[in-house]
Amino acid sequence: MNTTLPPSRDLPPGRHAQIRGAVLAATRRPNRRWIAPLVTAAAALAIVGLVAWFTPWTGNGGNAATQPTSQETTLPAPSTSTSDVSEPVAGVSPDERAAIEDGCARSGFPDETLTLKQVLTDAAGRVALLYSDRVAVVCTLDTPPTGYNPGGGGFGDFTPPVGLDTSLASAGGDVAGNKSQYAGQPGTDQFGGRVSPEVAKVTVTVGADSVDASVANGTFLARVLHPTDWLIPENRRALVLRAYDKNGTLLAEVTP
Template identity: 50%
Template sequence: MNTTLPPSRDLPSARHAEIRAAVLVAAAPRPSRRWVAPLVTAAVALAVISMVAWFAPWNPGTPAAQPPRPTSGPTTSAAPSVDGIAAEDVPAIEKGCGQVTFPRVTFTLLAVLTDEAGRLALLRGEAENGVTYLIECILDFTPAMPYNGSGGTLDGFVSPLSVDLDGASAGGDAPGGKAEYAGKLGTEVLAGRVSPDVVKVTVTRDAQTREAKLAGGLYVARLVHPADWVIPEQLRPPIVRAYDKNGTVLAEIGV
């Protein structure tokens, strides 16, 4: 009987790449609930590229599986006009906001909130593995960065109200801000899901209350602060309230 072992052979280069990808996915940490830094910038798969302040999805759950790598680039929906956005401009917003957050996910534009801080888009996406994503996206952030977004995956919904996104951005004139962000207002953004009987959602912190934009079973609201606003170390939770058509409070969440 021959007991001599066969000579060792190197793995094919493709197999090396597969093993490396699997190790990177397994080692990737889940995002913490609160990310804090002076100013929001574009995020790719919840990774902070520059100065960003964002929170992971509200409802705890098991880690979402990584979206499978598509054989071709994601497509955008042929959505109609949304909140004054021309139909022909919708695909560009869906693609642009998707590219700065989750490039492998196909997103649908649901609503655009316009206030003194500019335009803020709310988009929902579906990955090929069935995972649902919710992102907010600042439109026309800077000439070099027309789309600037962040967000995360959606876990189970507890009716009638959830808070799935909760983030804050310091003003552009806050200490340490970049020159290209000068004059930009500080903001807090909250978004989530509502049941069909909810017709109004408000967000309140201290003396400021804002009514949310509702669309497709989702809402988005933004509190606006001066350009020199700095995110407090102990930021008190806002209060989110959902109302029915009679003005009755159906739910109240202190985030």
């Protein structure tokens, strides 16, 4: 009996691409809808890894290591009524609120009616979190050329007390190939999501970095700043969300 294996042969032309496509299709998450581009100079260089944007990994489908209440109820998306006077946005006048909602929509989400939930100000400037009934949007403000730089996408159901809806990253302005007008701008990780009423504080840890999020109007928003020559890592870093009540009691620790 001949036990010699036949000689190996190269795959036919195009077979590698077919196999890769099948693997990607099999692993694609079902609740990912679509992703809107970041409108920056770095976005034009996305093909070389200068900017990336992501829909949430699971909506809020992470593992809750500490979950005192076993709530299974899912809540709908935040209200998108722009006339909801019960949700004032701290530090933003009604006229500026309308301008932000319109500008962020026109710059990346023209088919959506966005409602501003909050504006966060840090060392890199201002960033806003907005929702429609279909998308969650993180929008950098005061950026050229339009003044509004939105990114985000669809989100899943929310299981209290905290859930991630959008996660974005952008490389630093001093990365080789970027436009000179963005020189000196830090790289960023940006995270936005929803919280239930009892949540008073949210911390966001990504890799070795940890920040306190801004909590307002049933949402949280956090931005982690990196050096100006920071490149987006090729591999996803561990992300942990921790929600606390007003007494500092840990309500949940979630790894989306």
